[in-house]
Amino acid sequence: MLEALAPTQRELVLDFFATDAEAEVRTEGGLLDREGAELVARAGVLATEVWQTVSHDNPAALYANTVIGWAGLKLLTPDYWRFGRGLVQCAIAEAGDFLRDEQRLALEIAPLARFETAGDGLGDFDLARPSPIRHLILSRDEGDEEDWPLLRLTYDLERPATDEPSAIALATRALEEMPSLAYGKLFLAADGRLLYQLELLEDPSRELLPDALRKVSWVAIREGRRFAEQLHGAAS
Amino acid sequence: MATWDDVRSYVRSRWPITGETEGFIAIEFSTGDGRTQMTGVRLLHEGSEPRIRLESQFAWEGDLDAVAALKLNGVLPLGAIAIDEDERLLYAYSMMLGTLDLDSIDIALRTIAVYGDKLEQQLSPADQY
Numbered sequence: 275m276l277e278a279l280a281p282t283q284r285e286l287v288l289d290f291f292a293t294d295a296e297a298e299v300r301t302e303g304g305l306l307d308r309e310g311a312e313l314v315a316r317a318g319v320l321a322t323e324v325w326q327t328v329s330h331d332n333p334a335a336l337y338a339n340t341v342i343g344w345a346g347l348k349l350l351t352p353d354y355w356r357f358g359r360g361l362v363q364c365a366i367a368e369a370g371d372f373l374r375d376e377q378r379l380a381l382e383i384a385p386l387a388r389f390e391t392a393g394d395g396l397g398d399f400d401l402a403r404p405s406p407i408r409h410l411i412l413s414r415d416e417g418d419e420e421d422w423p424l425l426r427l428t429y430d431l432e433r434p435a436t437d438e439p440s441a442i443a444l445a446t447r448a449l450e451e452m453p454s455l456a457y458g459k460l461f462l463a464a465d466g467r468l469l470y471q472l473e474l475l476e477d478p479s480r481e482l483l484p485d486a487l488r489k490v491s492w493v494a495i496r497e498g499r500r501f502a503e504q505l506h507g508a509a510s
Numbered sequence: 511m512a513t514w515d516d517v518r519s520y521v522r523s524r525w526p527i528t529g530e531t532e533g534f535i536a537i538e539f540s541t542g543d544g545r546t547q548m549t550g551v552r553l554l555h556e557g558s559e560p561r562i563r564l565e566s567q568f569a570w571e572g573d574l575d576a577v578a579a580l581k582l583n584g585v586l587p588l589g590a591i592a593i594d595e596d597e598r599l600l601y602a603y604s605m606m607l608g609t610l611d612l613d614s615i616d617i618a619l620r621t622i623a624v625y626g627d628k629l630e631q632q633l634s635p636a637d638q639y
Contacts, residue, residue, distance in 0.1 A: 445576035445577045446571075449579055449580060449599075450592075452583075452592030452602070453563070453592045453602065454556060455604065456556075456559070456604050459583050459586075460580065460583065460590070461580055461581065461582075461584035462577065462581045468580075471584075
């Protein structure tokens with residue numbers, strides 16, 4: 275069931291995305307699944323604490339950074355929460371002497387308490403955060419019983435065409451661009467928005483999924499920005 | 511990492527080849543009701559990584575309204591409609607050689623052939639491609 279998040283929750287989840295994957299999390303009508311968002315946020319809270327505590331040369335930082343990216347990509351299932359928690363524990367284990375005992379204990383017991391007092395101590399996430407990109411949408415297609423779920427990353431190029439001639443010019447230019455694309459496709463939505471979309475199969479090798487998602491989201495953002503520059507010009 | 515020679519061997523082992531030039535293999539698929547669809551595998555070196563493009567021409571630019579074609583891209587199951595440098599309308603799908611699982615060519619190539627033929631049929635009952 276989808277419902278609007280409390281402002282602090284929504285800001286937190288969106289900020290995770292902006293921090294690492296530079297994208298906005300959106301689902302139906304801009305609403306997020308509350309329970310899923312909280313799970314994501316809890317994992318992100320833990321990971322960010324690790325990231326802020328240890329040296330970034332420490333292997334723990336790599337795990338933590340992965341979790342932050344994963345959390346930002348909003349994989350809203352309990353399985354992913356457990357997966358994220360497992361990664362955080364790897365990070366804690368890898369942190370070695372960088373974590374004092376009391377810090378390590380604080381991280382171990384943190385997940386059940388921090389996010390339930392929303393807003394408490396979460397202000398630190400505002401540090402060193404780039405401007406979010408509001409054009410990337412992540413969606414998940416469960417598929418049928420035989421298929422693995424499909425993750426779709428869609429970059430919204432909005433409506434670069436304003437009239438019929440410019441729409442035809444834009445569409446022709448987009449179709450001419452397609453043969454050079456190594457990944458993804460361009461298409462027009464029913465409401466006239468031009469979209470660039472990449473798909474990623476959510477296969478069983480979940481230890482590889484966060485990294486794959488980060489790479490795919492990076493491609494989506496890079497190519498989406500390139501098309502935004504090229505095709506808005508073509509339609510004007 | 512797969513090579514172009516791996517791809518050639520795989521394709522040759524599975525389907526009769528109707529033509530081959532440097533970096534391109536043509537295969538003719540039967541798509542049912544007596545129809546066939548010409549489909550190809552092309553080696554491309556654009557960009558930082560080599561890739562193959564599975565492609566099937568179904569019309570020429572101008573045979574299909576560009577806006578309608580771009581809308582169709584949203585519902586096609588794999589790959590997308592594209593206009594190539596020879597102004598052909600293709601249904602095409604790219605796969606990177608560096609991460610290619612050869613067996614994945616099978617279903618992808620069949621999909622390109624079947625939907626390429628469906629697109630052709632939407633424009634004309636003739637079986638030209």
